[in-house]
Amino acid sequence: MTTTPKPLIAGNWKMNGVTSGLTALRTIAEGVSQHTDTFDGLICLPATMIERGTRLCNGTALLLGGQDCHFEQSGAHTGDISADMLQDAGASYVILGHSERRADHDETNTDVLKKSLAAYETGLTAIICVGETRAEREEGRAMEIVSNQLEGSMSKDANSQNTVIAYEPVWAIGTGLVPSNHDIEAMHGHIRQVLSERFGVEGESMRILYGGSLKPSNAEEILRTKNVNGGLIGGASLKSEDFLAICAAVPGN
Numbered sequence: 664m665t666t667t668p669k670p671l672i673a674g675n676w677k678m679n680g681v682t683s684g685l686t687a688l689r690t691i692a693e694g695v696s697q698h699t700d701t702f703d704g705l706i707c708l709p710a711t712m713i714e715r716g717t718r719l720c721n722g723t724a725l726l727l728g729g730q731d732c733h734f735e736q737s738g739a740h741t742g743d744i745s746a747d748m749l750q751d752a753g754a755s756y757v758i759l760g761h762s763e764r765r766a767d768h769d770e771t772n773t774d775v776l777k778k779s780l781a782a783y784e785t786g787l788t789a790i791i792c793v794g795e796t797r798a799e800r801e802e803g804r805a806m807e808i809v810s811n812q813l814e815g816s817m818s819k820d821a822n823s824q825n826t827v828i829a830y831e832p833v834w835a836i837g838t839g840l841v842p843s844n845h846d847i848e849a850m851h852g853h854i855r856q857v858l859s860e861r862f863g864v865e866g867e868s869m870r871i872l873y874g875g876s877l878k879p880s881n882a883e884e885i886l887r888t889k890n891v892n893g894g895l896i897g898g899a900s901l902k903s904e905d906f907l908a909i910c911a912a913v914p915g916n
């Protein structure tokens with residue numbers, strides 16, 4: 664039987680947060696803890712902050728995650744972070760294949776798939792990111808691009824517990840631009856169909872997040888869109904009042 668997934672409201676702090684972040688994190692943790700029945704709250708921190716964040720959020724419902732991991736758990740990989748290391752610091756999630764990593768570090772779908780296997784081995788839930796560029800959308804290829812990313816980045820071992828998909832149109836990230844509600848619904852419906860065809864019931868209950876300029880003013884409309892099971896939030900997750908306002912817009916909250 665298919666169950667509607669519990670929404671996940673996830674923040675991605677990217678390479679930010681050292682100066683004032685920990686105060687905001689504690690405020691977010693306390694706010695999220697008041698609504699554990701309606702959604703799960705997660706902040707994906709810079710790796711160096713996860714252990715401090717774990718201590719600071721002890722006793723709250725806020726989940727913590729990393730933003731990338733290596734596909735091996737240890738070895739001669741200077742500067743890299745393994746899934747085991749993230750978990751050791753207190754993470755339970757890891758973002759994989761964010762468009763900034765695909766662009767800045769030439770990460771391929773195959774790389775993302777291999778990293779997801781490392782995450783599963785450790786017991787981390789992988790948030791696998793997909794999304795088209797502006798040129799690809801204008802060429803009418805958005806769905807084809809996202810289908811290919813899903814096909815290449817997801818292992819056969821993915822299920823509704825160990826994997827979350829984040830649809831993030833590259834042109835909407837940090838720009839203030841957001842697809843029309845019609846376009847978000849169409850893409851999330853497409854992703855649901857791809858997941859259901861490949862993973863059956865597991866694909867029907869896998870969470871699909873929307874990301875890209877999600878903020879308090881557009882959160883209510885986006886979060887009630889069919890097949891939108893939460894959000895992956897960049898800039899607005901750095902301010903506790905904005906992140907908690909987005910949380911307050913979760914349907915049923």
Ligand SMILES: O=C[C@H](O)COP(=O)(O)O
Pocket residue numbers: 675761831835836837838874875876877895896897898899
């Ligand atoms: O991972 C988060 C996304 O890149 C969205 O970033 P943004 O909310 O700043 O547009």
